[in-house]
Amino acid sequence: MPPSVPRYFALVPAAGAGSRMGANTPKQYLEIAGRPLLYYALRALARETRIERIFVVVATGEVAFAQACVELLRGLEGREVRVLPCGGDTRAASVYNGLSALAGEIAPDDWVLVHDAARPCLTAGALTRLIDRLAEDAAGGLLAIPLADTLKRADSEQRVALTQPRAGLWQAQTPQMFRYATLTEALRRSGFEDVTDEASAVERMGLKPLLVAGEARNLKVTYPEDLELARLILEHEE
Numbered sequence: 001m002p003p004s005v006p007r008y009f010a011l012v013p014a015a016g017a018g019s020r021m022g023a024n025t026p027k028q029y030l031e032i033a034g035r036p037l038l039y040y041a042l043r044a045l046a047r048e049t050r051i052e053r054i055f056v057v058v059a060t061g062e063v064a065f066a067q068a069c070v071e072l073l074r075g076l077e078g079r080e081v082r083v084l085p086c087g088g089d090t091r092a093a094s095v096y097n098g099l100s101a102l103a104g105e106i107a108p109d110d111w112v113l114v115h116d117a118a119r120p121c122l123t124a125g126a127l128t129r130l131i132d133r134l135a136e137d138a139a140g141g142l143l144a145i146p147l148a149d150t151l152k153r154a155d156s157e158q159r160v161a162l163t164q165p166r167a168g169l170w171q172a173q174t175p176q177m178f179r180y181a182t183l184t185e186a187l188r189r190s191g192f193e194d195v196t197d198e199a200s201a202v203e204r205m206g207l208k209p210l211l212v213a214g215e216a217r218n219l220k221v222t223y224p225e226d227l228e229l230a231r232l233i234l235e236h237e238e
């Protein structure tokens with residue numbers, strides 16, 4: 001039998017509390033133009049037809065919020081998203097729990113694209129580029145942008161201790177795209193210690209993820225000013 005062609009799946013961790021945002025609601029449910037951030041993150045993935053199924057990992061108490069985003073997407077884009085109420089204490093744990101819940105449904109060589117719920121401005125172009133560049137890749141990879149600003153290392157008094165060379169430094173974004181078995185094993189082995197993205201867990205297994213050029217507009221909404229920036233970008237397009 002010929003080897004089966006790997007399929008593409010997307011997994012969106014949306015179980016964070018958004019503590020740096022300081023809002024009453026977790027940031028993925030804050031709205032821009034009347035729709036939650038999570039809706040926009042899911043919509044960007046839903047418009048890529050190569051992605052077969054989309055899953056979203058949420059905290060157990062927030063299933064109704066997530067379901068509302070899913071209904072909105074079904075109505076406006078005609079795509080189904082499955083809610084997995086298995087969020088963990090860290091982003092890595094949420095992703096691992098989601099992957100574990102899908103054991104048996106996704107083949108070891110299938111691709112999983114992990115995308116932050118808090119990145120509502122991903123473009124079709126960047127997503128297509130990531131998938132195209134990695135289709136035949138052994139390690140997988142991620143969207144990222146080369147650092148443009150000069151980097152300063154601070155001392156304890158917030159004075160410049162030194163200027164850090166920025167050559168070769170990139171800022172990691174999402175989606176991050178890895179084979180199901182590789183990613184699951186990497187996260188399991190990591191014990192979720194100091195793992196702020198999927199790539200860092202995969203790197204610890206000795207693999208070298210590919211950096212694929214992302215876009216500045218694919219920002220992560222972390223602080224209130226990021227929400228304003230995302231609002232400017234999305235409202236301009238609607």
Ligand code: CTP
Nearest residue numbers: 013014015016017018019020089090091094117
């Ligand atoms: N995330 C998650 N489970 C967690 C923590 C984070 O699924 N236990 C998700 C968030 O919902 C977000 C993405 O991981 O979509 C990126 O995390 P981050 O920006 O750090 O979001 P929060 O953890 O919610 O924010 P903060 O760190 O400010 O509390």
Ligand code: MG
Nearest residue numbers: 016017018091
């Ligand atoms: Mg966090």
